[in-house]
Amino acid sequence: MKARLSICWFRRDLRLDDHAAFFHALKSPYPVLPVFIFDPDILDELTDKYDPRISFIYNTLRALDLRLQDHGSGFYVVYSSIEEAFLKILDTFDVQAVFTNNDYEPYAIKRDANIRALLGSRGILFQSYKDQVIFEKLEILKSDGSPYTIFTPYSRQWKQKFTTAELTGYPSEKFLSNLFKTKQFQFPELEETGFSSLDPVMPKPDFSERTIRNYHKTRDFPSPGGTSHVSHYLRFGIISIRRVVSLAYKWNETWLNELIWREFFMMILYCFPGVVSESFKKKYDKIPWRNDEKEFELWCKGETGYPLVDAGMRQLNETGWMHNRVRMIVAGFLTKHLLIDWRWGEAYFRQKLLDYELSSNNGNWQWAAGSGCDSAPYFRIFNPITQAKKFDPRQAYVRTWIKDFDSYDIPPVVENDFARKRAISVYRQALSEV
Structure with a gap:
């Protein structure tokens, strides 16, 4: 008999804490299996088979898997097309629902629509949540309902709409007892994806009060750097946007503006994918x-x-x-x-x-x-x-x-x-x- 469970599909949100989809999955009636899929449609576009980003993702998943093992669970990692991965998962488990976080890139939107349809044809719920931004899609609009194309009025509206309630996190880490209990799954070797293993040196993010408070004074001088080095941690979702914005809101508006630029460009891509x-x-x-x-x-x-x-x-x-x-x-x-x-x-x-x-x-x-x-x-x-x-x-x-x-x-x-x-x-x- 196949195990009945829910899936949390991790993508660009590689953390277990303050994770919207993971939180909602863990609060659902069924035990949760964390899933990550190495997608060849994305990987095949990378020409350097020593690409450090792939090793970084792989090593991060390994580290998260160790934490899951402490709770009697583990990551289910697959290297295949998205549809084939889900067909395999559905053949293996009695999936009741799939939880994931929103992605705004054209490929991701099409991919998620296809999986939503596949799951829907089998009566399986597909739930998607806002997680990588404070305001998404069409949440910040002009008075006539059209999207902003100039940053300054967009940022002004962003700040007018923003309240500290937007920083309320999702304490997913407190509900790990609802993980699907299983023996450790066999990770695919990184080489199976066509990439070679590296130990990439990623600059550590600097969230010190001194760095953030002085950001507007030092950010334009490349040496010594006055930046936070948070960009790649946000890119892979290793840190929550809510934590970063809370520090920026507290200590430095210039840094906050840079984070708003990030959301502005995401909105532009979502509304105008032709760019x-x-x-x-x-x-x-x-x-x-x-x-x-x-x-x-x-x-x-x-x-x-x-x-x-x-x-x-x-x-x-x-x-x-x-x-x-x-x-x-x-x-x-x-x-x-x-x-x-x-x-x-x-x-x-x-x-x-x-x-x-x-x-x-x-x-x-x-x-x-x-x-x-x-x-x-x-x-x-x-x-x-x-x-x-x-x-x-x-x-x-x-x-x-x-x-x-x-x-x-x-x-x-x-x-x-x-x-x-x-x-x-x-x-x-x-x-x-x-």
């Missing part, structure tokens, strides 16, 4: 990008001849992370100085960033290119030379990531003033013809 491949401002798709492959390669390797740009790209290639100010500079350099399509840069960051998140990566790249919502005007172009003097005056950052900086003698791939004038001319002409 994945098209410019938010359609007329910007008329720009005749140069798309010089050799110059793109120099940018990727950090050999443009502009120290701050090169240091940023080398930091990314070596660590999978880049300081936010530097991200804006290297993105602006690619799209404006080199006139290379923002989609090329977005795709490169997608492959490299440990904290890669489709909505934020897409939104920020389109912001840099001028094609996105609430972007800077096309004629505002970061000068990588003056940016370096302003934000890395002692050259601490560039010396950290350009190991041979004292002998660094790479000729600039393009002259700065020429590139600026060329970009303005190309953008102006393309936009005037629309």
Whole structure:
């Protein structure tokens, strides 16, 4: 006889505490089996089979599984297509309900709709909850019911609607006695997914009061970093958004604004899924990008001849992370100085960033290119030379990531003033013809 139970389907919420779907599942009448599915439709897009993100997810699941074993349970981990995984689960267990948290990316929305239909055809409840944001989907709208496309009024409305009640958590960790009791399941070996095991070095998040209170003063200086390094922990849901926002709300509005930007871009992606491949401002798709492959390669390797740009790209290639100010500079350099399509840069960051998140990566790249919502005007172009003097005056950052900086003698791939004038001319002409 098959065991009767509920499923909690973990995705980008790899924690056992303050977890909306897990809480509701554990409060349901049936014991709960935690499930994670390595989806080949996602993994096959990753070209580096030593991708540290996959090892990080795998190692995190292992650690969570040890905690579940303390309660006589364990993670049920599958490597297969989502539909095949659920068919296997339904053949193995008498599933009464599936609980999961909302995801707002186009692929995820379609995936969840398919699973909801599959389960519904068998009379199985599919419940999905808000968990990775404070406000989701259409919760923050203009007075006429349309979505905001400018950040400042969106953030103003966000703050007006926000109360500390939004920070009320879900004490899922208090109800682990309702887990499905089982012997430990056999984890698939990571190599079965086509990836090789690594021990990735992830920067630890810094939630100290001093760091957060000083964030608005230090965040633009890449060395020493004045950032919290919380982005990849939010990306994989290792920490609750409610905990992070509670600290920001308490200690620093600038940091809170950055978290609101994250939700703004998620809302934009949800309401305008076409931005994945098209410019938010359609007329910007008329720009005749140069798309010089050799110059793109120099940018990727950090050999443009502009120290701050090169240091940023080398930091990314070596660590999978880049300081936010530097991200804006290297993105602006690619799209404006080199006139290379923002989609090329977005795709490169997608492959490299440990904290890669489709909505934020897409939104920020389109912001840099001028094609996105609430972007800077096309004629505002970061000068990588003056940016370096302003934000890395002692050259601490560039010396950290350009190991041979004292002998660094790479000729600039393009002259700065020429590139600026060329970009303005190309953008102006393309936009005037629309």
